[in-house]
Amino acid sequence: MTMSDNRSAAPDTTTGARRWWARAAFALAILAVAVPLVSAGLLGTVGSLLVGVGSVVVMVAALYWFLASRGVLRWISLAIAILSPIVVLVLFIRAHLLAEVVASMVLALLTVPCARAALRGRTSDTAVREVPAPPVRHPVLIMNPHSGGGKVAKFDLQRKAEDLGAEVVLLEGPGTVDVTDLARQAVEAGADLLGVAGGDGTQALVAGVAAENDLPFLVISAGTRNHFAMDLGLDRTDPSRCLDALRDGVELAVDLGRINGRPFVNNASFGVYAEVVRSPAYRDDKTGTVLQMLPDLLAGQAGAPLIAEIGDVTVRNPQAVLVSNNPYSTSDLAGLNRRDRLDRGVLGAVTVSVANARQAVGLLRRANVRGLTQHTSTEVIVDADTRQTPVGVDGESLLLPTPVRCTIEPGALRIRVPRDRPGVRPAEPTVDWVRLRELAWHRQAASPRT
Incomplete structure (x- = not known):
């Protein structure tokens, strides 16, 4: 038997250790339920536990009605959402179960x-492969001073970049500056590296020119x-530490998203979020605009109904669709978390449909499979019965031709990045009990769902 055969025949101790960690998590979860049952007696404690679970359901439902209603009903719903956990805490104290509840929370x-x-x-395989970065002679960095x-200005980026031999172009107007055209002019003038100090929307536009x-x-x-x-x-x-890539850098090959041909580096959002951000009042009063528009959006009375085609899957009338350049973690519905890889070659797609409080509670339990879908695909098409559809692309509100x-x-x-950068670590995994159960009790855990 060869050395390679010996390695393949050796037991997978890493998988075995993960399986025992998974079983330990389930054991602690069972203990979290068992402690009050054993300590305070089955009948009385079961009632208290049911009250606790019920309060969570009531709170989620009340929060949904707070968002989906107006007037008196909205504020009654908010009051119920706030009072629910307080009432449950008082009941636990009166039943002399506070210590047991605290112990259960610690175990949980x-x-x-x-x-x-x-x-x-x-x-664990979350590191994008690095390759040596070739030297550059004429780097051009576009910087948005605002x-x-x-x-x-705060980090003196222009001076520091010029000291490293880069040409700096400031986005100062007058009027609106076409960033894409500016980047193409830099390429025509001999730029052999493009970079941006600015928001993700500007990053994406210049990244598209660099890819072409x-x-x-270079991302700053x-x-x-x-x-x-x-x-x-x-x-x-x-x-300013991002500029270290100019003197000691490596290259990463990452994916680039396109939406109707326009590049994006993070995500594109349709539906509720895109409609809210599109409102002229959003910039001056974000919270007030959200509360004012959400009832009609959740009820389907504002915005055109959407149809999302995600590969072979069709989702009709979702209230929100999030398409991302590589998928986010399974528990991150809003694209606020990290993507563990940027080179998987697929889009992530999340759709959410919440038409009533029952479906909102179902989403909390991950039981409402019709209300929440998560997929990966190389193509996502979002259609509507309007000529144009509002979309939030990397945080910018756009109107794009439909579909x-x-x-x-x-x-x-x-991507040119510094060799030494502080955030190179795997994204912290979120607790997914379905996958955890597969890992704990099956001989080989199932592959991640799409």
């Missing part, structure tokens, strides 16, 4: 690190949220 909290230790092994509250010309692209985390920079492991607290076609270009973007 301990299940989280065990579950993550089990699931972390499933996504982005991120003035980070370009097979040029390396000078925007407000910097989601793309976060997924690349870049320093979001000090954007809207989202595709992905695998490995199209050469």
Whole structure:
């Protein structure tokens, strides 16, 4: 038997360890339920536990009605959502179950690190392959001095970039500047690297030009949220550290999303979020605009009904659709978390349909499979019975011709990043009890669902 055969015949100790972590998580979860049952007696405690579970259901339903209603009903719903956990806490104290409940909560909290230790092994291959970065002679960096509250000036990015030999172009007007055209002019003038200090929307436009010309692209985390920079492991607290890529950099080949031909690096959102952001009042009063528009949007009385075609799957009348350049974690419905990879060559697609409080509670339990779908595909088409559809693309509100076609270009973007960057680590796995059960009790865990 060869050495290779010996390796293949050896037991998978990593899988075995993950299985025991998964079983430990279930054991702690069972103990969290058993402690009050054993301590306070079966009959009395079962009633208290049912009250606790019921309060969560009532709170979720009340929060839904708060968002979906107006007037007196909205504020009554908010009051119920606030009072539900308070009433349950009082009942536990009166039943002399507070200590048991605290012990159960501690045990429940301990299940989280065990579950993550089990699931972390499933996504350990999260590092995008790095290759040596060739030297550049004429890097051109486009900087938005207003982005991120003035980070370009705050971190002295222009001077530091010019000291490293880069040409800096500031987006200062007058009037609206065509960033795509500006980047193409830089390429025509001999730029052999393009970079952006600005928000994700600007990053995407210049990234598209870099991909078209097979040029390396440098991301400088000078925007407000910097989601793309976060997924690349870049320093979001000090954007000047991103410039280290010019003197000691490596290259990553990552995917680039396209929506009706326009590039995007993070995601495109349809439905509720896109309609709210499109409102002129949103910029001045975000919370008030959301509360004012959500009832009609949730009831389907505002915005055109959508049809999402995700590969071979068709979802009709979802209230929200999120299409992302590579999928987010299974518990991240809003695209606020990290993507563990940017080179899988697929789009992530999440659709949400919540027409009533019962479906809202079903989403909490992950039982409403019709209300929530999560898939991956190389193409997503969102259609509506209107000529144009509002879409939020990398945080910018756009009106795009219908149907809207989202595709992905695998490995199209050469990202130049510093060799040493603080955020290079696997995304922390979220607790998915369905996958955890498969890992704990099946000989081989099932592959991730799409």
